[in-house]
Amino acid sequence: MSRLFTAEIGGILAGATQRSAGEGEAGEAATCHIGIESRLLRIEASGEWRIAHLDPVDRRLRALTADSIAAHQAIIDLSGISRFDTAAATILNRTARLLEEKGIRVSFEGVSDSWQTLLDKIGEFGAPAPAYTHKHPLYLEIIGRIGETTRAIGEEVTGMLGFIGSVLTGAAQTALSPRRFRWVPFVHHMEKSGFDALPLVCLLTFLIGAVVAQQGAVQLRTFGAEVFTVNLIAIVFLREVGLLLTAIIVAGRSGSAFTAEIGSMKMREELDAMRTLGLDPMDMLILPRVAALTITLPLLTFIADIMGLLGGGVVVYFMLDMSPGVYLARVQEAVDFWTIAVGLIKAPFMASIIALVGCRAGLSVTGSAESVGAMTTRSVVRSIFLVIILDALFAMFFTAVGV
Amino acid sequence: MAKKGEPIIEVEGIDTRFGDHVIHENLNLTVRRGEVIGIVGGSGTGKSVLLRTILGLKKPDAGRVRVFGIDFSTLPEEERRLHEQRWGVLFQDGALFSALTVAENIQVPYREHLNLSQELMDELAAMKISMVGLRATAGDLYPSELSGGMRKRAGLARALALDPEILFLDEPTAGLDPIGAAAFDELINDLKETMGLTVFLVTHDLDTLYATCDRIAVLAEKHVILIGTIEDMMRSDHPWIHEYFHGPRARAAFSGK
Numbered sequence: 001m002s003r004l005f006t007a008e009i010g011g012i013l014a015g016a017t018q019r020s021a022g023e024g025e026a027g028e029a030a031t032c033h034i035g036i037e038s039r040l041l042r043i044e045a046s047g048e049w050r051i052a053h054l055d056p057v058d059r060r061l062r063a064l065t066a067d068s069i070a071a072h073q074a075i076i077d078l079s080g081i082s083r084f085d086t087a088a089a090t091i092l093n094r095t096a097r098l099l100e101e102k103g104i105r106v107s108f109e110g111v112s113d114s115w116q117t118l119l120d121k122i123g124e125f126g127a128p129a130p131a132y133t134h135k136h137p138l139y140l141e142i143i144g145r146i147g148e149t150t151r152a153i154g155e156e157v158t159g160m161l162g163f164i165g166s167v168l169t170g171a172a173q174t175a176l177s178p179r180r181f182r183w184v185p186f187v188h189h190m191e192k193s194g195f196d197a198l199p200l201v202c203l204l205t206f207l208i209g210a211v212v213a214q215q216g217a218v219q220l221r222t223f224g225a226e227v228f229t230v231n232l233i234a235i236v237f238l239r240e241v242g243l244l245l246t247a248i249i250v251a252g253r254s255g256s257a258f259t260a261e262i263g264s265m266k267m268r269e270e271l272d273a274m275r276t277l278g279l280d281p282m283d284m285l286i287l288p289r290v291a292a293l294t295i296t297l298p299l300l301t302f303i304a305d306i307m308g309l310l311g312g313g314v315v316v317y318f319m320l321d322m323s324p325g326v327y328l329a330r331v332q333e334a335v336d337f338w339t340i341a342v343g344l345i346k347a348p349f350m351a352s353i354i355a356l357v358g359c360r361a362g363l364s365v366t367g368s369a370e371s372v373g374a375m376t377t378r379s380v381v382r383s384i385f386l387v388i389i390l391d392a393l394f395a396m397f398f399t400a401v402g403v
Numbered sequence: 404m405a406k407k408g409e410p411i412i413e414v415e416g417i418d419t420r421f422g423d424h425v426i427h428e429n430l431n432l433t434v435r436r437g438e439v440i441g442i443v444g445g446s447g448t449g450k451s452v453l454l455r456t457i458l459g460l461k462k463p464d465a466g467r468v469r470v471f472g473i474d475f476s477t478l479p480e481e482e483r484r485l486h487e488q489r490w491g492v493l494f495q496d497g498a499l500f501s502a503l504t505v506a507e508n509i510q511v512p513y514r515e516h517l518n519l520s521q522e523l524m525d526e527l528a529a530m531k532i533s534m535v536g537l538r539a540t541a542g543d544l545y546p547s548e549l550s551g552g553m554r555k556r557a558g559l560a561r562a563l564a565l566d567p568e569i570l571f572l573d574e575p576t577a578g579l580d581p582i583g584a585a586a587f588d589e590l591i592n593d594l595k596e597t598m599g600l601t602v603f604l605v606t607h608d609l610d611t612l613y614a615t616c617d618r619i620a621v622l623a624e625k626h627v628i629l630i631g632t633i634e635d636m637m638r639s640d641h642p643w644i645h646e647y648f649h650g651p652r653a654r655a656a657f658s659g660k
Contacts, residue, residue: 050566051513051517051519051527051565051566052516052517054519054523055517055518055519055520055523058519058520058523059520062522085566085598086527086530086531086534086563086566086598087523087527087566090526090527090530091523094526114596114597114599117596117597118597118598121534121593121597122530122534125529125530125533125534366547367547368501368545368546368547369501370501370502370547371547
């Protein structure tokens with residue numbers, strides 16, 4: 001994950017305009033003159049030896065020290081230099097060190113006191129450690145990744161089951177001693193993830209209801225069966241779409257909020273602080289959220305169903321000239337108790353899945369701000385995935401029991 | 404080259420308010436090139452706000468700030484960025500980019516502003532890492548894998564990447580162990596000596612004040628009430644300054660010198 005981010009930022013940096021080497025004030029470039037005379041190597045440095053100007057000089061000196069040199073003594077003359085910084089000291093120290101490794105005696109000339117201190121200081125650090133690179137052949141990387149992912153999935157499944165278990169235990173304990181239940185956060189989260197989601201849920205389901213009705217009417221008209229548009233809307237919405245849409249909206253809105261809230265608290269050690277104060281994060285944070293969502297999602301689904309039917313009704317009224325009274329009568333004909341019950345029975349299960357996934361992702365946040373973002377993304381993706389899987393399982397179940 | 408002792412940071416008549424809450428009122432401060440100046444003051448007196456104002460991260464409600472003799476707020480974007488390379492800042496918790504390793508963090512200014520070979524950047528990053536007293540292996544670690552003290556050092560290494568003329572330090576020794584803090588003080592002195600660095604130091608650490616600062620500015624009552632050497636501070640009879648520099652911890656720090 002973080003490697004990916006690195007590549008991203010690296011890309012941004014590489015894309016940034018390369019400004020000319022200057023630091024706000026015009027300066028003369030750094031130069032060095034290299035000459036060998038009767039086995040004496042002279043390196044005469046001049047100009048502004050500051051990091052902004054040093055790249056060409058560095059390349060020359062690297063090239064020099066990479067080859068064998070026919071000299072047994074070297075003098076590095078700094079008297080022509082007007083500015084000097086740590087980068088210059090690093091380069092000169094390295095050059096001197098490499099020359100000495102070749103058996104050449106090196107001495108400096110024209111070094112002022114403060115530059116000497118800098119050279120000595122930098123020299124104390126010695127040769128830099130070779131950069132640590134971990135490269136494997138591609139096929140190993142691929143196999144490694146597959147193995148890593150499989151292991152992570154297995155761990156995630158057991159972790160999630162363990163988490164569900166501990167939430168159930170917490171819920172059971174709360175049921176035995178109801179005074180432990182935190183009503184204030186419970187109501188707060190009902191408002192935030194339920195009531196505040198109403199406008200968005202209403203608008204979207206109204207629009208989807210209208211779109212389904214319009215598309216259905218166009219198709220069914222070719223068979224002369226456009227009156228069945230009403231059956232289409234009523235059954236599709238009450239059984240599936242109303243709930244699925246609401247669950248997905250809530251997963252995006254509240255599941256992510258749960259992860260981000262709990263995650264940033266975890267990051268700032270607030271959860272640890274709670275534990276040391278004798279408060280259980282399960283009671284304080286997780287149970288109220290799970291309970292609130294489990295109660296509000298069915299309610300939201302019910303409202304979503306009504307809005308979907310309303311959207312369909314509006315389209316039917318304009319496209320098929322069907323009066324609201326007839327529309328309602330046809331809806332009643334098309335729908336029985338179980339049509340709406342099938343939709344609403346599923347809602348609390350989906351709500352708990354969304355809340356559990358959101359809370360658990362929040363608890364898995366590690367120290368960095370980056371991991372809050374990664375976990376939030378993961379929580380939304382995972383809860384939408386599980387909501388759809390669960391819906392498919394329920395469809396199989398209801399078909400089997402014949403409703 | 405600019406001479407030692409000339410004003411390098413000039414803060415003139417700064418007012419800062421958050422809503423009705425006045426932080427600074429007609430605050431004046433001049434920092435001279437080559438000195439280490441320590442900013443002290445009680446909690447909530449706006450030390451960090453002053454730092455952010457000088458850096459241009461917060462716009463003052465009145466007055467003006469000049470750094471290197473330039474009023475940054477009047478400069479066009481491009482020019483301001485060039486001048487911003489002349490200072491380095493260490494934020495309280497290091498403020499390292501969490502998606503980059505320590506070495507990559509240090510190389511950010513090189514990549515952004517200069518055109519250097521990767522070998523040279525790696526070498527310079529390794530040099531800065533050992534300069535601030537981190538182990539060489541720290542370069543490959545991500546900030547989340549570092550302790551608080553190590554993050555601070557890594558942040559300092561990044562601040563020093565371009566050999567700045569001014570170094571701004573926000574509580575550099577807070578959270579360090581005494582040995583680490585002493586090493587930090589020594590490092591600041593070394594940098595000042597070798598590179599002619601000007602250091603603007605916000606601190607609560609009395610040992611750091613004694614060990615490094617040429618002058619100290621005391622923030623209280625919404626402005627700088629006193630600026631001067633440690634001796635000036637000791638002589639002052641302002642109640643807060645007296646309390647600060649004659650308290651039990653101050654005596655311990657001073658006698659240890």
